[in-house]
Amino acid sequence: xxxxxxxxxxxxxxxxxxxVVDVDVHPAPRVFSELRDHLPPAWRDRRFPDGVFDAIxxxxxxxxxxxxxxxxVSPAGGPPCSDPAFTExxxxxxxxxxYAIMIPLTVRPVPNPEHEAAMCSATNHxxxxxxxxxxxxxxxxxxxxxxxxxxxxxxxxxxxxxxxHPQFVQIMLNPYMRAPLGQPQYHKIYEAAARxxxxxxxxxxxxxxxxxxxxxxxxxxxxxxxxxxxxxxxxHLVSMLTEGVFxxxxxxxxxxxxxxxxxxxxxxxxxxxxxxxxxxxxxxxRRAPRDYLKEQIRFSTQPVEEPTxxxxxxxxxxxxxxxxxxxxxxxxxxxxxxxxxxxxxxxxSEMKSRVLADNALDLYRLPRLRKNLGLSAxxxxxxxxxxxAAVA
Amino acid sequence: MDEIVKELVEVCAVDxxxxxxxxxxxxNNRSIGVFNVSGNFFALANLCPHAGGPxxxxxxxxxxxxxxxxxxxxxxxxxxxxxxxHSWEFDIATGKTLTDPTxxxxxxxxxxxxxxxxxxxxxxx
Amino acid sequence: MTxxxxxxxxxxHKDDLRRYMGEPWRSRSFPGPERYFYPVPTGExxxxxxxxxxxxxxxxxxxxxxxIFGQEGVDKAILVPLTRGVLPxxxxxxxxxxxxxxxxxxxxxGRSEGGRFVGTIRVDPREPEQxxxxxxxxxxHPDIVQIAVPLQAQRPYGNRDYLPVWQAAAEHGLPVLIQxxxxxxxxxxxxxxxxxxxxxxxATLYPINFSYxLVSLIAEGVFxxxxxxxxxxxxxxxxxxxxxxxxxxxDWRPTRSETPWNSQMPSHYVREHVxxxxxxxxxxxxxxxxxxxxxxxxMSELTLFASKFPMWQYDAPSSAFKSLGDKERxxxxxxxxSEFYGLA
Numbered sequence: 030x031x032x033x034x035x036x037x038x039x040x041x042x043x044x045x046x047x048x049v050v051d052v053d054v055h056p057a058p059r060v061f062s063e064l065r066d067h068l069p070p071a072w073r074d075r076r077f078p079d080g081v082f083d084a085i086x087x088x089x090x091x092x093x094x095x096x097x098x099x100x101x102v103s104p105a106g107g108p109p110c111s112d113p114a115f116t117e118x119x120x121x122x123x124x125x126x127x128y129a130i131m132i133p134l135t136v137r138p139v140p141n142p143e144h145e146a147a148m149c150s151a152t153n154h155x156x157x158x159x160x161x162x163x164x165x166x167x168x169x170x171x172x173x174x175x176x177x178x179x180x181x182x183x184x185x186x187x188x189x190x191x192x193x194h195p196q197f198v199q200i201m202l203n204p205y206m207r208a209p210l211g212q213p214q215y216h217k218i219y220e221a222a223a224r225x226x227x228x229x230x231x232x233x234x235x236x237x238x239x240x241x242x243x244x245x246x247x248x249x250x251x252x253x254x255x256x257x258x259x260x261x262x263x264x265h266l267v268s269m270l271t272e273g274v275f276x277x278x279x280x281x282x283x284x285x286x287x288x289x290x291x292x293x294x295x296x297x298x299x300x301x302x303x304x305x306x307x308x309x310x311x312x313x314x315r316r317a318p319r320d321y322l323k324e325q326i327r328f329s330t331q332p333v334e335e336p337t338x339x340x341x342x343x344x345x346x347x348x349x350x351x352x353x354x355x356x357x358x359x360x361x362x363x364x365x366x367x368x369x370x371x372x373x374x375x376x377x378s379e380m381k382s383r384v385l386a387d388n389a390l391d392l393y394r395l396p397r398l399r400k401n402l403g404l405s406a407x408x409x410x411x412x413x414x415x416x417x418a419a420v421a
Numbered sequence: 422m423d424e425i426v427k428e429l430v431e432v433c434a435v436d437x438x439x440x441x442x443x444x445x446x447x448x449n450n451r452s453i454g455v456f457n458v459s460g461n462f463f464a465l466a467n468l469c470p471h472a473g474g475p476x477x478x479x480x481x482x483x484x485x486x487x488x489x490x491x492x493x494x495x496x497x498x499x500x501x502x503x504x505x506x507h508s509w510e511f512d513i514a515t516g517k518t519l520t521d522p523t524x525x526x527x528x529x530x531x532x533x534x535x536x537x538x539x540x541x542x543x544x545x546x
Numbered sequence: 547m548t549x550x551x552x553x554x555x556x557x558x559h560k561d562d563l564r565r566y567m568g569e570p571w572r573s574r575s576f577p578g579p580e581r582y583f584y585p586v587p588t589g590e591x592x593x594x595x596x597x598x599x600x601x602x603x604x605x606x607x608x609x610x611x612x613x614i615f616g617q618e619g620v621d622k623a624i625l626v627p628l629t630r631g632v633l634p635x636x637x638x639x640x641x642x643x644x645x646x647x648x649x650x651x652x653x654x655x656g657r658s659e660g661g662r663f664v665g666t667i668r669v670d671p672r673e674p675e676q677x678x679x680x681x682x683x684x685x686x687h688p689d690i691v692q693i694a695v696p697l698q699a700q701r702p703y704g705n706r707d708y709l710p711v712w713q714a715a716a717e718h719g720l721p722v723l724i725q726x727x728x729x730x731x732x733x734x735x736x737x738x739x740x741x742x743x744x745x746x747x748x749a750t751l752y753p754i755n756f757s758y759x760l761v762s763l764i765a766e767g768v769f770x771x772x773x774x775x776x777x778x779x780x781x782x783x784x785x786x787x788x789x790x791x792x793x794x795x796x797d798w799r800p801t802r803s804e805t806p807w808n809s810q811m812p813s814h815y816v817r818e819h820v821x822x823x824x825x826x827x828x829x830x831x832x833x834x835x836x837x838x839x840x841x842x843x844x845m846s847e848l849t850l851f852a853s854k855f856p857m858w859q860y861d862a863p864s865s866a867f868k869s870l871g872d873k874e875r876x877x878x879x880x881x882x883x884s885e886f887y888g889l890a
Contacts, residue, residue: 093800099505100478208740209747243738243758246701252801253702253761256794257738260754264737267747291789295828295843299785300750302827307587307746334792337813341842345789348835364800366506371473471799487807490767491706508800520799521810 044398047127048382049369050389052329053232053286053358054120054129056160057084059107063159064135067151072144081148084108084134088237090254092364101362109362113164117404120361121169124368127386127399129361130198131160132173132286137236138203142180146187149175153191161196167402171198171393173230178202181214185221192225198393199228199284204261205240211268219278228282228327228392231265233258259292266293266326267300273313275321282325282392290328290355291345297322322354327392329358330384331367342375352380356389429532429539438462438538441499445477448542453529455540456481456513458500463513464529464540465502474506476526484510484519548863549883550623552725552780552823552852553614553663555654558605566645566652571638579628581729583736584748592860600856607657614855615661618863622889624691625654625665626780631728632672632698640676643668647684655689664889666694666723671703674710681711685718691887693720696727697755697781700734704762712768716775721886724759725780725823726752753781753825757790760820764794767807769815776886778850782825788843791816816848821886823852824878826861833869846874850883 058064061079080086085095085108097108103115110116120126133156136148156172164170174191176184184200191197200222202210210231222229241247241254248254262285275281300318304311328349336342346355359367373381390397430448432455438444443456445467452467454477469476483498501519502511510519516528530541556579557563564572580590591600603609614620627646633639646668655665667684669677684690693715701707703724715722735741736752756779769775794812802808830839840846853863867875883889 093503093508094480099480099503099508100475204739206739209737209742210739212743242734243702244734244736244755245697245699245703245758246705246734248702248758248762249705250765250801250804252765252794252797252805253758256761256790256797257757259790259793260751260757261738263754264739264742264747264751267750268742271744271746289789289793291792292786295785295789296750298830299827300746301831303746303749307744307749310587310744310746332793332796334789335796336788336792336842337795344838344842364506364508366474368473485803485806490771490807493806510799510802518799520802 041401043401045127045401047386047390047395047397047399049124049126049357050386050393050395051120051124051126051129051359051361052284052356052389053331054131054361055084055110055134055363056116056131056156057108057111057133058082058135058155059111064148064151064155067154068147069150072147077144081137081139082135083137087235089235089241090248090251092251092255094364096364098362098364098366113160114404116361117167120359121404124359124361126359126369128169128171128389128395130171130173130389130393131156132201132230132232133175134232134234136175137234138179138205138240139236142177142183146177146180146183149177149187153187153197157191157194157196161194165196167404168400170196171395172196173198174200174227176200176202176218178206181217184218188218188221188225188227192221192227197227199230201230201232203234204231204265205233205236206265209268210265211270211272211274213272216274216277219274219281223278223280226280228284230284230286231262231288232286258288262288263292263296267296270300270318270321271311271314273311273315275325276313276315279325282327284327284329284356284392286329286358287331287360288328289332289334290330290349290351291334291342293328294345294348323350326354327388328355330355330372331358331360332365333367333372339375343377346376346380352383353388355384356392357385425543428542429534430542432538432540435533435536435538441481443477443481446540448540453477453540455531455538456502458513461514462531462533462538464531465511465513465516466527466529468526469504469506469509470524470526471504471507471509474504476502476504476511479503479505481513547621547880547884548619549851549880549889550614550618550620550853550855550863551850551883552626553610553623553855554604554857555607555610555625555627555650556601556604556856557649563642563645563649566648567641571641571645574638576633576638576642577630577728577730579630579728583729584745586858587745588858590858591856592858600860604856607654608659610855611657611659611661611663614853615659618853620661620853620863622662622664624887625650625663626694626723626725627666627668629668629696629727631696631731632700632733633728633731636670636673637676639670640673640680643670644680647680651684651687655687664689664691666690666692667720668694669711671695671708671711672700674708677711678714681714681718681720685720691720691889692723692778694723694725694727694780697724697759698727698731698733699759702762703759704764704766704768706766709768709771712772712775716772719774719888721776721778723778723780724756749827753783754786756781756783756822757786760816761794761812764808764812764815765805767805769819770807770809776819776821778821778823778886780823780852782822782828784822784824784845784849785828785843787816787822787848817844820848821882822849823854824849824861824866825859826866827859836869837871840870840874846870846877847882849878850886851879
């Protein structure tokens with residue numbers, strides 16, 4: 030092909046400027062033993078089923094095609110996003126992502142917190158030994174520390190274990206909780222996270238059972254459950270605000286992942302109006318709710334809401350200061366994947382680079398010029414298309 | 422005014438694409454999926470109008486239909502294409518979504534001549 | 547003309563309702579209408595300096611008429627009596643509903659002192675047989691304009707067990723008001739993730755629970771089955787509707803085959819079948835954002851003004867929606883309600 034011949038003698042630059050950071054990618058083990066082998070011995074010896082590790086098969090409220098992109102299965106086999114070479118092709122080449130923040134959905138909550146903590150530990154060891162090292166020769170993946178959200182002591186223990194690891198950039202809490210996340214029993218998690226400079230992200234990882242109960246009973250269909258994730262997130266956010274979590278921990282950052290973002294705008298409006306009359310109850314919240322947004326609260330884009338008039342999303346983005354608060358995500362390899370070229374075409378152009386890269390580069394402290402190292406398979410990106418003049 | 426010249430571009434021999442089969446071809450820098458649905462040939466742009474996914478790499482299947490709640494039956498096996506990304510359902514024969522309001526993917530005319538399958542494309546001259 | 551789509555008449559005395567009950571219900575204990583959890587820090591009812599407390603006014607038809615029709619210039623008000631939410635004993639619950647309906651008709655309906663009170667029939671939708679009988683009992687009463695059921699529930703309202711109740715309402719052309727009721731009953735957590743602590747959280751978040759019922763009604767095909775069934779969410783939520791229904795719309799095409807009886811986009815059913823009572827806590831803070839917000843959210847087409855007198859949320863009709871243009875204000879204060887309820 031013409032472009033290859035022209036570039037054959039061209040030395041690729043050592044660094045390229047980052048244009049896309051993807052803050053929501055879900056790696057899976059090829060086989061469950063990859064995770065099971067990392068369990069502490071006591072847990073490894075118990076013959077519990079491996080289904081709890083299953084990043085793919087959600088038991089209930091199942092998305093189309095078991096929540097996977099139909100074309101994300103590698104020719105080499107294995108579940109979507111388990112083959113590093115194929116993942117690199119689809120993420121780095123096809124979608125032109127520079128950095129990907131990995132959030133493994135390999136721990137579905139269980140009633141025994143020690144068991145859940147053991148699975149979290151196995152997940153974090155697995156990440157450390159695969160996606161963050163062996164599969165990460167290009168240094169473009171970063172990882173998420175899974176913790177047992179329901180037992181703050183166990184969560185803190187896990188945070189302390191991994192906090193120094195340079196490739197872990199955040200901690201995940203599962204929003205399927207029994208009390209809103211602003212309440213005091215969780216504060217030790219935020220203390221540890223803030224102290225270590227690690228953001229907290231919220232992302233769903235579903236079990237059957239009571240976590241699925243809504244205030245008016247159980248839903249019948251997937252659409253009921255999935256479309257209304259924002260009600261969970263809104264509850265946690267309002268709890269965090271009114272309990273003064275952002276005041277007590279000024280270095281804490283919280284990211285709401287994969288729950289949309291448009292809901293924030295009317296929610297903040299109503300909260301602030303109610304604060305005028307009832308704000309006195311929130312004794313620990315010292316500022317107006319909106320004052321915490323720019324510094325401490327973030328939202329990932331996917332799945333971008335689709336108003337009847339698609340362009341209306343621009344108003345939402347302006348109202349929520351998306352230039353500061355919103356970060357792009359693909360949700361690869363999931364069914365409702367957003368491609369960067371398409372998903373943000375409605376964004377005002379002055380916002381694009383902030384949303385596509387800058388806000389995430391700032392939050393996760395990633396280098397703006399990324400090393401242009403080779404990929405694990407022969408899928409080299411054509412770096413000549415990048416702006417080489419940016420390299421010093 | 423430019424004249425539109427219709428061109429027949431060959432896809433394959435008819436017996437290379439049997440019922441239930443499909444393939445993706447590149448014609449004039451456009452990726453097009455060609456489908457054999459029960460002996461009839463259809464061609465659709467390999468680009469989902471929703472969010473740019475590779476539509477023709479999706480699953481060819483049937484779908485569930487109900488004229489009243491809960492009374493579901495499975496129909497149209499082999500006639501429906503589900504986008505591999507967001508699972509939008511398209512009627513292969515018409516390129517239209519099963520859902521209203523209708524969204525469509527571009528369709529191309531197929532021609533069978535002398536045992537060969539062609540796609541008819543237009544190019545201005 | 548101003549239509550106030552929700553005013554709450556109250557019993558003057560705790561046991562007033564018992565006069566409308568036979569035994570064993572008359573002697574049996576049941577909670578009052580007030581909420582046990584999340585009490586209002588400024589008091590459940592409005593009260594102004596030098597004026598009678600709101601709950602006193604709301605317990606007296608003459609006083610309430612003067613307040614609503616005289617002072618505030620309302621022409622027509624829809625009375626929504628309170629019941630007790632999701633009580634454990636279904637028969638007791640329906641007995642309270644029946645007594646409430648009798649009390650409303652006896653003391654409130656048909657009065658017109660400067661304006662007109664119309665009313666609401668209470669039923670417990672968990673008991674379809676008795677609920678349907680009660681709907682039929684009142685359906686032809688000239689002053690009944692709707693049925694009301696609690697927001698609180700143990701299955702979302704699209705669930706097939708409720709169908710006979712919605713069918714009866716639709717057959718008689720009566721919309722169903724879904725509104726928070728009671729609060730000393732066997733409710734689930736007020737949020738999907740447990741109990742919040744503060745009233746501030748409750749006031750911000752609780753009304754958003756309408757969304758669970760709404761998506762359920764759509765997904766279970768209730769609007770496909772009952773073409774003239776109408777629903778109104780009485781705790782507001784029209785502000786959160788837009789971002790949530792955008793997600794539902796987005797999820798619909800991919801998941802159509804799970805609920806193939808739906809023939810239209812979810813938002814289509816909302817425009818055709820669903821309305822929201824207004825709330826003074828919803829919408830932009832800044833006046834200049836309202837025009838854009840109305841265009842984006844469709845709030846001026848979907849909202850019906852409700853004062854909620856004498857409750858803490860009270861929004862005085864004479865000063866409501868002042869940030870809006872005349873056309874939008876007129877829609878919210880009159881035409882949306884007159885069209886939805888078919889009020890002359």
